[in-house]
Amino acid sequence: MIQPIVAEDLPELEALYEELIGExxxxxxxxxxxxxxxxxxxxxxxxxxxxxxxxxxxxGVICLDLVGSCTPFMVVENVIVSSRFQGHGVGKKLMLALEEIAKANSCGYIMFCSSAFRKEAHQFYASLGYALDAVQGFRKML
Known part of the structure; x- marks a missing residue:
């Protein structure tokens, strides 16, 4: 079942994030x-x-925009499915739920970055209709 994370979920979410980033x-x-x-x-x-x-x-974070027709967009972060549940449609259901939220908020597009080495994740995103865009991602650690 997909639902908003609540405070009681945070210990389990912390464990998922540890799996995501390794710390x-x-x-x-x-x-x-x-x-x-x-x-x-x-x-x-x-x-x-x-x-x-x-x-x-x-x-997903809905971002307001002042460019062109001022259409908002969504930025996606911290996509994680526990290794115990990968391959069972969990990631797909989560991404589709975010798409519905983006549509309900009149977002023009969804964007996110994925590390270059995560080839399996890239195949997953492509299977959902996301296309590799001809942009470069930049990051400066502060």
Missing amino acids: KGSLTQMEVVFQKMRANEAYHLMGYKVDGVLAGSVM
Whole structure:
């Protein structure tokens, strides 16, 4: 079942994120930031549960835009499906749920970055209709 992440899900979400990035996070800090996200309607943090266990999560952020017709867009981050549940449609259901939220908010497109080495993830995104765009991603760590 797909539903918004709630505070009680944060310990399981922390474990998923550890699987995603390979390092333990701070549950205390997550709780503080989570409250800020809940207060901002642009943030959509969704989870998929299997028998009460958080199997995957995704975050979409609706961004307003001043270019052209001022159509908003969605940025996707932190797509994670536990290795225990990969290959069972969890990621697809999460991404489709975000697409519905983006459509309901009149977003013109969805964008995200994926590390170059994540070839299996790229195949997954392509299977959902996402095309590799002719742009370069840039990051500066602060």
